[in-house]
Amino acid sequence: MFKQKNYLALGAVVIVAVVLLSLPTRATSRLKLAVGSWFLPLFGLASASQQLPADLADSVLPRRELLKQIDTLRRENQQLRSQSVQSLAIARENDQLRALFNWQKQSPWKLKLANVIMRDPANWWRTVQIDLGTRDGLRENLPVVTAAGLVGRVSSVSLTRSQIVLVGDPSCRVSATVENAARDMGVLIAGGTLDTSLVELTYLASSANLKPGQSVITSGLGGIFPKGIPIGQIVDSRSVEYGLYTDARVKLNANLGSLEQVWVLFP
Amino acid sequence: MNPFQTILILSAAFLAVFGETVLSAPRNLLGAQIDLLPAIMVFAALNAGLPTIAVLAIFGGLWLDTFSANPLGISILPLMLVGFPIYARRDLILRDLPFAQFVIGAAASAIAPALTMLMLLSGGAELLVGWGTLWQWLVMAGVGAFATPFIFSLMDWCNGSLGYKLRTEVSFRPDREIRHSRKKL
Numbered sequence: 001m002f003k004q005k006n007y008l009a010l011g012a013v014v015i016v017a018v019v020l021l022s023l024p025t026r027a028t029s030r031l032k033l034a035v036g037s038w039f040l041p042l043f044g045l046a047s048a049s050q051q052l053p054a055d056l057a058d059s060v061l062p063r064r065e066l067l068k069q070i071d072t073l074r075r076e077n078q079q080l081r082s083q084s085v086q087s088l089a090i091a092r093e094n095d096q097l098r099a100l101f102n103w104q105k106q107s108p109w110k111l112k113l114a115n116v117i118m119r120d121p122a123n124w125w126r127t128v129q130i131d132l133g134t135r136d137g138l139r140e141n142l143p144v145v146t147a148a149g150l151v152g153r154v155s156s157v158s159l160t161r162s163q164i165v166l167v168g169d170p171s172c173r174v175s176a177t178v179e180n181a182a183r184d185m186g187v188l189i190a191g192g193t194l195d196t197s198l199v200e201l202t203y204l205a206s207s208a209n210l211k212p213g214q215s216v217i218t219s220g221l222g223g224i225f226p227k228g229i230p231i232g233q234i235v236d237s238r239s240v241e242y243g244l245y246t247d248a249r250v251k252l253n254a255n256l257g258s259l260e261q262v263w264v265l266f267p
Numbered sequence: 268m269n270p271f272q273t274i275l276i277l278s279a280a281f282l283a284v285f286g287e288t289v290l291s292a293p294r295n296l297l298g299a300q301i302d303l304l305p306a307i308m309v310f311a312a313l314n315a316g317l318p319t320i321a322v323l324a325i326f327g328g329l330w331l332d333t334f335s336a337n338p339l340g341i342s343i344l345p346l347m348l349v350g351f352p353i354y355a356r357r358d359l360i361l362r363d364l365p366f367a368q369f370v371i372g373a374a375a376s377a378i379a380p381a382l383t384m385l386m387l388l389s390g391g392a393e394l395l396v397g398w399g400t401l402w403q404w405l406v407m408a409g410v411g412a413f414a415t416p417f418i419f420s421l422m423d424w425c426n427g428s429l430g431y432k433l434r435t436e437v438s439f440r441p442d443r444e445i446r447h448s449r450k451k452l
Binding site: 006043 | 335
């Protein structure tokens with residue numbers, strides 16, 4: 001029924017697929033980078049077209065509105081300055097106390113702003129790509145946050161781009177603490193497939209006293225995420241495995257569905 | 268084979284993958300990321316030759332996996348496995364009927380992601396799968412079904428406007444025409 005050339009074409013495709021799938025990880029990431037660079041002109045065009053309406057809106061903004069915004073920002077700046085002075089004093093005191101008890105000194109994390117340039121086209125992963133890479137000093141497993149809270153971690157890095165695996169992806173597990181009296185600890189795992197704002201907090205103690213609205217932060221265990229990054233808030237909880245442990249649903253603070261800019265944390 | 272059609276199909280696949288990575292509105296609106304590559308594969312399988320189908324499967328899959336956390340090359344085989352049976356049976360398919368395009372587009376858009384997931388799961392990957400996956404699968408099949416007739420008309424329009432028709436040789440030659448006339452000797 002089929003001609004020989006049909007089988008040849010089918011065989012060629014199978015061979016190409018098998019060869020690509022058996023390539024080592026380093027070669028695969030290089031190949032991904034090379035193939036991705038074909039799309040660079042389109043990405044440039046897309047970012048320029050996204051910037052254009054914002055530039056147009058800026059150029060037609062009335063002077064009164066601009067002055068109002070400057071006034072608000074000036075007031076906010078003053079507030080932040082006074083808070084900064086207070087936190088500097090607290091940090092100094094903290095350092096002195098740490099030195100007194102011979103505790104290890106904590107160094108503050110540096111931040112680097114990155115633009116989200118694309119999302120994963122597959123439904124079964126929850127990843128995005130940002131416009132920072134190894135040339136900007138990025139490496140694997142650096143935490144990624146927004147002003148609202150934790151977003152995820154860097155999973156792979158190329159020269160100019162990096163892939164961020166978001167909280168809620170099966171490969172991004174986070175050790176978390178509930179901010180209640182008992183400081184209950186659990187592990188943040190993937191939540192629902194449809195709602196990106198909900199994740200599951202599991203392996204909580206069966207006696208955990210959880211209430212909706214309680215804040216969840218990173219515990220600092222695991223070595224990737226520093227302690228105290230806000231993650232979200234408890235929605236509800238249930239006892240699982242005949243009361244062996246407790247699971248809770250957590251609503252994330254960061255809106256993962258509309259990420260535009262994120263901060264990468266450097267130790 | 269018309270090379271313009273191959274270029275057109277590959278360009279459509281290129282733009283489809285780019286659109287899927289940049290536009291987050293469909294995902295936010297429908298709760299699922301749509302994939303137009305199976306619909307383009309249906310068009311290629313019903314209108315182009317086997318080399319075009321093979322090239323589309325290889326490059327389409329490669330482009331999709333480049334921007335995804337998928338292992339590179341995993342999407343090539345599902346695309347080919349969707350395109351090849353349609354190509355093999357295309358003489359029996361009423362390819363000009365929008366309803367036929369709709370049904371085949373739905374089937375292709377449902378089978379391709381299911382095969383990819385199956386391959387990933389059999390390779391031991393931990394995927395984000397749940398009851399919501401069923402909804403995402405339905406959305407992908409539905410959008411693919413509606414997109415296929417649209418892609419057919421768009422491609423036909425592009426082919427007609429920008430492409431060229433292959434010149435066909437006819438057996439008629441005016442110099443060999445037998446003239447039936449009464450000549451005066």
